[in-house]
Amino acid sequence: MDTLLSRVVWSALTSRQHRFSRGGNLALKFDPDVSPFAASKDNSPEALAALADLMSPKDPPVYLLQADEIALPSSLKVEMTALGVLMTEQTSQPKAIPKAPIVPLQQRDIAEMVSLADLTKPGPFTKRTPELGQFYGVRLDGRLAAMAGTRLNLDGFTEISGICTHPDFRGRGLASDLSIWVASKIRKRGDTPFLHAYADNDGAIALYRKLGFEIWSEVNVAVVRRLEGSAD
Template sequence: MGDIQEVASVQQLLDAADDPFLRYDIGPESATALPAWSCGTASAYLRRPPHRRGLSMNLQGPPDDAFPLIAALPDLLEYAGTTHPGLTGLTLDAHLAAAARSRLGSTYRVEVMGAWSWMSTHEPVAIETPWRLAELDDTSDAAELLAFYGTANPSAESEPGEGTSQYWLGVRDEGRLVAAGALHTTPAGAPHLTGIAVHPAYRRTGLGAAVTAALTNEAVRRAGVATLGVMTANAAAIALYRRLGYVVAHDWCSHTLTR
């Protein structure tokens, strides 16, 4: 495998490249990520994506370091799959995706699931808003939240009432919930913004920015960092997050694998 080295911990990957996704989504102490490999500042490791069963192999890094890992990808997947039969996904930095699909084409059926960006910030947000935000309860407000998401965004990763949200914020107008969002916790223990949605009749009023800013401030207050994921094609949302201080760490492309 050339310069590829199997590593015994995520901390070893972080020692080679202090990557925010590895630090705040996977976590230095994660056992789920093993087996894992490094090649220069590139790495390949296992991850259990939220809202999905099974495991995904992530592969990231600059092309020169990552291409040996891509060349070895069939062997890495075979090796990891012997002890992790639930390994059915592959997520790569987008600039590596085409090469990986080409390398695996004779062994796997590789289908693109979607392109998404992972962002983070360490800074609180200063924002003025006329909207009054209030904390919601995951249990007692679950029915109202479910009805709201059914209209505002049925595909939002919100999960009210399931105990996965540690903190909820919402905005009501004349008693009706018109915006909401939540904080989940990554496997590494970092706050992760999710389920940010605005009722269609209230869009372009600054509500999305207000909820995002307030959740960001709560996350930074709790842990010194806020993280989020967004579909890469959602240029308007990415532009908003950038204005609020977020930086893209990875533009990912996720796939399903069938032997």
């Protein structure tokens, strides 16, 4: 468990989500149209050089996410760093009747999903992110009021992600209902649900604890890009 979750992006790209991967034996990234995440196998000079080789200066930045310390070659520039937490479900919640109907989101809902993610910033989300897993939503007054789904998928673990509620519909418990709903789907197929939050987001962490999640580890987040004219 420790090894898989310490470099969770690497674990996903070398197991169940390998079909989305670009790279080789030492470093991998998701197809950038699907997700901006990338990872190296370890912090060896060879792996870090391979990570840099996945990018060109013209590419958009990539996101690194891991419990292990993030080390970078000189050819990569850091645009942002943050501390997060990885939380795993320790106590499952009963699947109560949701306060509003929860429906599977489909291809026709993509534009609304991207719009909601752009507004609420639950994390990187593109029009192809839903290819990583099933998303569910709540519609109120003919609008997508809230959603949540699955993103990183590795042996034995599936991540709940994209949890967000439109500001017009907050305070109704929709995020809790959706999180419980998605977690129940994950458990049904035999996986342990996990999720991420920024370490300073006390409200989100408190909510997830109420839903039965506990912090497994702090995680490091970095947004990096390749420098012009660099070579390792």
